[in-house]
Amino acid sequence: MKLYGIGLLLLLFTVNSFAADVDITKYGAVGDGTTLNTIAIQKAVDDCSKKGGGRLIFPEGKFLSGTIALKNNVILSLQKGAVLLGSTDVNDYQNLDPFTEGLGVDVGWALLAAVDVKNIGIEGEGMIDGQGSKLKAQQILTDDRPEGKRWGRRPFLLQIVRCDGVKLNGVTLHYSAAWTSHYFQCRHLDIENVKIVSVGVAHNDGIDIDGCQDVTIKNCDVESGDDALCFKTTSSKMPCSNIVASGLRLKSNQGAIKMGTESMAAFENIKISDCYIYNTTNGGIKLLTVDGANLRNVEISNITMVEVKTPILIRLGSRLSVFRKGQDTQQQTGTLENVVIRNVKAKAADNAQLMPPSGILITGVPGHYIKDLTLENIEIQLAGGGTAVNSRQVVPEAIDKYPEVKTFGPLVPAYGIWARHVDGLKLNNIKFTLGSNDVRPAFICEDGKRVELNGWAIPETTGAQAVIRLENVSGTKISNTEVKGSAESFVRVEADGKPAVDLQSNKTPGIKTLIDYQKPVTVPTAN
Template sequence: MNFKDVTICLLAAAMSAGAGCSSPRASAESPEALPFEMPAVPRPQIPARAVSIVDFGAVGDGHTLNTTAFAAAIDSLAAQGGGRVTVPEGVWYTGPIVLKDHIELHLERNALIVFDNDPAHYPLVETTFEGLNTLRCQSPLSACGAKDVAITGRGVIDGNGDAWRAVKRDKLTDREWKAKLASGGVLSDDGRTWYPSESYKFGATSGADQNVSTWATTREDFERMHDFLRPVMVSLHHCENVLLEGVTFQNSPCWNIHPAMCTNLTVHNITVRCPDYAQNSDGIDIESCRNVVVTSSRFDVGDDGICIKSGKDEAGRRRGIPCENILVSDCIVFHGHGGFVVGSEMSGGVRNVLVSDCIFSGTDVGLRFKSTRGRGGVVENIWIEDITMNNILQEPLLFDLFYGGKSASEALAEGGSAAAADLEPKPVDETTPAFRNIHIRNVWCRGARRAMYFNGLPEMNVEHVTVENTHIYARTGARINESTDVVLRDVQIIPEEGPALMLNNVKSLRVENFTCPDDLPTALQVTGSRNRDVEIRSPHITASNASLSETSAGQVAINR
């Protein structure tokens, strides 16, 4: 089944206001269509009228505060039914910008919007962050409940994030650390973390649940930690027909782009970048959205690149809005914690996702699926194909249902996630997350610490995963733990040390035409007491180079 023509068809439909193929099954080029039903994603309807922010008194000198001019331009067009707000060449310094129905913010060549870095100009507002309803500072650029909105052009939007973010000493060079200290701010008690203000330090040390304060109950509580509640740069909540195209988004205080509960989102040819030391600087976090196309875009950030979410724990399950019908194609992710990521806030479910023709270079993990007990939610019907990677710090492919809130590299430094041979299962209920029906093919990776890591729960294994035509060169081989109905077909793993394939408590696992170096002392290692129905077919794995636990010996068939 060839999905590429369908992705192109859907993008063409979005780029031509819905003309052309009205649904994937109408594509003459690809009659097989997608492996799931998905409508064409319409382009926002923006009336053919335009104004310049200069007409409303804006000055592009990089010093004049233009908040009022942006608001006046948007309000003027909104009163007429919408149109294009043009930002010409120049440096436009401003406070928060709020988009409205049928408004396109268009940056011309050499246009640079720089957001004011005074936290006092960003009041606390009700929003959702990391899957929870909470209060945070107003986003520099936002729309809520709007229909037909767009951010387009050839300019740059800068969130001035260095003034907002805490920084750990070990993420900076000596020169950078000295410059940070000279800029002001305060240090943590151990002197290893720089905070931009006392307000931020109070929030960071007052028992917050990662980046969301769970003890605060009144607005006064939140105001005490105002600076800690740094905003995402672009917040698009409950919007319909959204387009992001051509623009560079950079240096956000927190996540760069956060569409949540949106329908019909098109992201095309954008660049998202932050320093690699920027904490929580995710590229784009697509949360509880439906009908999404992300194409031909580049992400170079300090956290996850392209991330799919749907709410956290009980709040996410209560919201009950899955992230569904997602196409990601022809994207590049540099650095960051993950290239394409699902979770960990996925309690409302994720389904019907196709990722194709992407490059991940220098990320912690390439394809990263993460959750933990307590989340609940089901991630299913995921198709991934034609992915190339290099210099992956940890794993090209990771399923981890013991996620602990750290990057894969940070978790390794602190001892790694649970991987004992026989962890006791716990009762299954609505809080148990599930990952299933995932199809991966045509993956190439040179350079990783470990080829793959599947780490399911003993009570809820990673299920129904197929990996085909995949070639990985890594320091160590693939470890598949607590997984059921896994197929590895035409997979090549070349480890620098240790076994090529390590299995622990797997059930109904099929390995077909698996290749690895001939000279490995141990090519296959099987541990655990709950292995069932394992079949290995490989010209390079034999009984003489396989190490099986006593309880596994009768459950593993090698070349039979």
């Protein structure tokens, strides 16, 4: 025991003797906003790591730089008033981990990059500013490719690859030229009290978690031009798993919480809670798997949304793209199962991607069902305005298309929840309010099994054919649901035969017929 104690003391002494605070100005870095400091800062990082690690201090000032590669045991500490400023010349950046993102564009350049290192961090009250708009303006003077191709050459703010032990705390990330922070196949990742404002150019994702494990994200504030909190798996080799995110404020010009734009490896054991989503233009919660991933054991709870276009989209599809060429092969269609979304209050934007607006879209593809999905304690305020013609809108399958709300446009035939290709759908304590009359059904299910509705509050509407429409659905139970308005039927069943519908303790005083059985209706598809 004495020898063990002496050995431990010697180890602690050795680590502490190497760890030190180093001011980057001691290496010749100049904080005037114009001097390019790439070489000086990189030298400071390299020396610090070689000596066992420590903190690199960025004092007050604007330190212009191209790509900096972080090394083992180095923490960047940005003091109050310190800015690490990205160069506006794309030639000052390196791509240490090239790959292809979901739209087929080659990406990976970055201002701060870390590949295969351990115990790194970024902390402090300072800022990292990518000068995205200025960089784009400079780039297009010499790069005449279409913007859809050109943007990939622009650098991320952070590109952290296969690292173990990564901590961000307190820093502000501003105006990336592409994705703001991308973490690929990292373990033990902690992001806390980080503020992101990244708008002005396209593809300004906020936080991208790509095949990472053991992740905590807490008390962050994200305002992004693209997806705010986005989970990806651009490789089939490592899933996104064991992740907890809480206490987030999210504003986005795309999706606030998104999972699966790129989806080769699994998304599993993920919990997201206590988030405020506001002024978001392309979806509040979007759970997607379209490239072969298994999305399972995901729980999202205690979410407030204000002015969000289409609060929830859940999609299992068969696009089956490959993003890291030569490292992966095309996969089979994945699965989406055992997902719970609870305690959500949403004010949906009156002007949405699909008009008139709808609250929740859920769809698999033929032969591949979304299984065991539970939504409970959901309140959504909607504009209304749907017509009888709208209630018969045919929604495209879009089996191999990019997974987006507009993919299923121009509208869906239910104002509340529209579901297709589902097995084991539980919808408990759902409440909708409408700004104007809407004669679309509150709920439509197409091709479903084991569907349960319990404790719904249906707002007052008039002139509807049905409150609920079931098309080729078996094993339906509807209970404790109150309908305040009037309609021809409470439940309209369209199927060959008469599949049983179990009705228990519902209040439907204004409804003429409880169950109306009809043959399937064929609606012509518009050219």
